[in-house]
Amino acid sequence: MTRRHDIDALRVIAFALLILYHLAMAYVDGWGFHIKSDHTTPDLQWPMRLLNGWRMSLLFLISGVAIALLGPGLRRGRFAAVRSWRLLLPLLFGMFVVVPIQPYCEAVSNGAAPPGFGAFLLRYWQVRPWPPGSFAGAPFGITWNHLWYLAYLWCYSMLLVLLKPLLDSAPVRRATAGFAAAPGLLLLLPAGVLLLWLAWLAPAHPATNTLVNDTYQHAKYLTVFLIGYLLGREPAFWARAVALRWTSLAAVACAVCWYFLLEALGQWLPADSALRRWPASFWGMQSKFCEMLYVWGVLLTLLGWARRYLDRPFRWLPYCTEAVYPWYILHQSLLIAALFWLKPFHLGPVLEPLLVLIATVVGCLLLHEGLIRRVRWIRPLFGLKAATGDARRRHTAVTDARA
Numbered sequence: 001m002t003r004r005h006d007i008d009a010l011r012v013i014a015f016a017l018l019i020l021y022h023l024a025m026a027y028v029d030g031w032g033f034h035i036k037s038d039h040t041t042p043d044l045q046w047p048m049r050l051l052n053g054w055r056m057s058l059l060f061l062i063s064g065v066a067i068a069l070l071g072p073g074l075r076r077g078r079f080a081a082v083r084s085w086r087l088l089l090p091l092l093f094g095m096f097v098v099v100p101i102q103p104y105c106e107a108v109s110n111g112a113a114p115p116g117f118g119a120f121l122l123r124y125w126q127v128r129p130w131p132p133g134s135f136a137g138a139p140f141g142i143t144w145n146h147l148w149y150l151a152y153l154w155c156y157s158m159l160l161v162l163l164k165p166l167l168d169s170a171p172v173r174r175a176t177a178g179f180a181a182a183p184g185l186l187l188l189l190p191a192g193v194l195l196l197w198l199a200w201l202a203p204a205h206p207a208t209n210t211l212v213n214d215t216y217q218h219a220k221y222l223t224v225f226l227i228g229y230l231l232g233r234e235p236a237f238w239a240r241a242v243a244l245r246w247t248s249l250a251a252v253a254c255a256v257c258w259y260f261l262l263e264a265l266g267q268w269l270p271a272d273s274a275l276r277r278w279p280a281s282f283w284g285m286q287s288k289f290c291e292m293l294y295v296w297g298v299l300l301t302l303l304g305w306a307r308r309y310l311d312r313p314f315r316w317l318p319y320c321t322e323a324v325y326p327w328y329i330l331h332q333s334l335l336i337a338a339l340f341w342l343k344p345f346h347l348g349p350v351l352e353p354l355l356v357l358i359a360t361v362v363g364c365l366l367l368h369e370g371l372i373r374r375v376r377w378i379r380p381l382f383g384l385k386a387a388t389g390d391a392r393r394r395h396t397a398v399t400d401a402r403a
Helices: 006-026 042-052 055-068 076-098 101-110 117-124 145-167 170-180 183-200 215-232 234-244 245-268 282-311 317-345 351-370 387-400
Strands: none
Touching: 006 055, 006 317, 055 145, 055 282, 076 145, 076 234, 076 317, 101 117, 101 317, 117 245, 117 282, 145 170, 145 215, 145 317, 170 183, 170 215, 170 234, 183 215, 183 245, 183 282, 183 317, 234 245, 234 282, 245 317, 317 351
């Protein structure tokens, strides 16, 4: 398998954005989060809405692409075993060791638990239901919070293992190649499928991140995951994505402008306006189509621009590629703990988030660099291979020399 530096770089960028997004969640007014600052503002809503539409879809799309790039020699049994080890072990470790500081801070802030992390942890490890409202996931007795992505990705990966003979069949490959070579279909068909899920499933099935009773999110994320797998192995798709990068970017801009205009019209039009008398479904479907064209347009644009400019061996990329998984597991726990500790000092709307961000980044860096990547038995708990990066490089050098 040839290493695709652009996919690695996109993954690093996506998880970096995730850290900033979770930081903003503590400061955006009107949006729930595990712990909120006293310095919230509604001004963060618009940029976060723009990011929220595609941030997780990008991660699932990249995951599908990465599997496709493993090549036709992928052995389903081995893949399922390795995937389970590298996803479920960090998930369980995270739920019992890394995440608990988050429900503790949330429960203490809510007045649902007394201060004292040790006592809380002993109670939390019993996995018994907590009083309603104690923290997110209290009815289950335990929570995975931001690690829900690992559970969903494992389920989709196992489903892919079952579907692989069908997805790799000649008729599906021919259909995918034809689809990848058609610019109009490539830009509009995935947006149309996502629009179908948004219009049909989203109203009755709001997001839960609990794996069960999350029909809309499964439809959306599984769709982009499978699209990533189907298109990721097609050379014609990558050439087309690069060629379409300006067109898809223009489609994104148009979708955003029209979406904002529709919202503005809904607020500014007089009640007796003729446009106001048009069916609500007309305006609602236009907004939904703009939303899904925006989401898929952003994904296609990112893949095209990344393929054009990021597919090169940057010196920082190997280290960051390895660091992404541990930083993802650690970041929200460090962020919430930092905010919980700093909040009583009333440091203001600039210094407080800056210190929370610094604490999160420095904490992730120190734990990853000083502990996780250097201790063999800890590495798998954070999704890394047991051998250290230095050991793998030495082994590769010896193997190359023998060859």
